Amino acid sequence: MHQVKGVVARSKGQPVEVVTINVPDPGPGEALVKVQACGVCHTDLHYREGGINDEFPFLLGHEAAGVVEAVGDDVTSVAPGDFVILNWRAVCGDCRACNRGEPQYCFATHNATQKMTLEDGTELSPALGIGAFAEKTLVAAGQCTKVDPEARPAAVGLLGCGVMAGLGAAINTGNVGRGKSVAVIGCGGVGVAAIAGSALAGAGTIIAVDIDAKKLEAATRMGATHTVNSKDVDPVAAIQELTGGNGADVVIDAVGRPETWKQAFYARDLAGTVVLVGVPTPDMTIPEIPLIDVFGRGGSLKSSWYGDCLPSRDFPMLVDLYRQGRLDLDAFVTEEIGIDDVEAAFDRMHGGDVLRSVVVLG
Template sequence: MQQVQAVVARAKGEPVELTTINVPDPGPGEAVVKIQACGVCHTDLHYREGGINDDFPFLLGHEASGTVESVGEGVTEVAPGDFVVLNWRAVCGECRACKRGEHKYCFATHNAEQKMTLEDGTELSPALGIGAFAEKTLVAAGQCTKVDPEARPAAVGLLGCGVMAGIGAAINTGAATRGRSVAVIGCGGVGVAAVAGAALAGSSPVIAVDIDAKKLEAAKANGATHTVDSSQVDPVEEIKRICAETYEGAEGADVVIEAVGRPETWKQAFYARDLAGVLVLVGVPTPDMTVPDLPLIDVFGRGGALKSSWYGDCLPSRDFPMLTDLYTSGRLDLDAFVSEEIGIGDVEAAFAKMHDGSVLRSVVIL
């Protein structure tokens, strides 16, 4: 066992604390990773606010890259010294989804068996089974995905959650490609990543919708061909107008990605689709939210598909190395998502910046 500094949320709504934790030596199937960079994600704030569950205290942080320090018995997929991006979906290989070859839908993903603790022995709940606002963390070896060690840690670490969720929502879930139009409602980190994914896939037009001018500028810088300020115009009608300019007869976008997670914007996304269009929900709603009232004939008559995108329907072992290679070759600008680099003691301040739209991602550098 070793002791390291880490960021812990002890109680609902209280400021996070930088404190000492105990990290066990890796057991069978586990790895200890020395963290190099970790993005500050809205999900970490949800944990602190009790929006995920009430298993306090939480060890926050999950959007991370680092170097494998040690591995436990039976680990073959990674070795000490490997540069990895952490994922929160170590696939089991044995469930019904894995057995039919759909590992990205694994129904039995897992984390480390042992628990990290506070100095007094209190067990910690690591965010998304990772807990990477820490100098070192313990994970299941399957949560470690090897990528190009020449890649910038602060940039590729973001593939561990938000950037992958957005790109995957566009490419994996929505099947954005050449000849298809895409609209993204909500341009935080995940929404801008969805814009980047649609642009990478060759979709056109790529329409970004938000009420914040700074977020719309970030979307434009990452591939949006059009921006829509939904505080000034009806976003549904504007999406329809833009798409009809490109494709004669279009009644909306082929793929509409809702990256907010609210009933109002989900309903906008539903009606902003073209006939047979796809709606992708990647924004995370709260448990009390419900699907808005819709005439069932509209659900039937418009056709298409209503989908949810969980982690961008990604398979980390396939997608992380591929996206890292696109980054290192200059085809995917992950650096654009790193708004600032901060210290491990600055997480609480980074949470505050989320509310003013001034950052896509603050990234803790260790």
């Protein structure tokens, strides 16, 4: 058993606390990871606000990189000393998606069996099965993806959630390729990652849409060729004007609201693709759209789960591109903070001043 500091949300809407938690030694199929860095993602705030479920208390944090300290019986995929990025898609290998050769859609991903606890024995619910705002965490070995140990933990750990979601929404789900036109609605961390992914894939026209001028500036730095401030103009008309009156080949909704999804639907070209990667709340419904428009415009309406990534395939490849200077993951790290600063980072997130705050633990 290991006693370490961790960031816990005890109840809905209350400030997080840094407390001592108990982390078990790894059992069969599990790995103990010494966390080096973990990004502050909007999903962590959703957990604190009760927007995911009500299984409090939560051990927050999930965009993480670190070093494997110990493994349980039968673990062969990683070993002590391996530098890994943690993921929340530990594929099972035997569900209907895995058996048809599509493990990126695995329907039975798994987590550690043992529970981390508070000092009094209260079981913790780790965010996305990870719980990495902690000096050490216990995960399923399949949640550890070995990557180049020379990579900067604060940067590559972001592939564990938001940056991978955006990159994958463009490359994997949207099938963005050379010369295609892309519009991204919402330029927070995920949206800007979708822009970076579109640039990496060779898209010709990349249009960033947001109501915040600072976010549009960040989008330009990451590869946007045009920006649209939708506070001032109709984004659908603006996207059409920038694409010869046709609309974009791929429109990515990184906000996840009925209004932005409807904008994405009408801002795409005939036979174009809409990708929903922003996460809606349970009460939101698809806006009223004439069914003839759905039929007549053709194309695809997709949602993107975790950027439709396969960690074992995508993480090492993207880290290699980062090490080659072809994917600027460092640009997503706005600030490095301590474990005591998570609540303040949530406040800065609301203000739109950061792409990512990253907790550095060593």
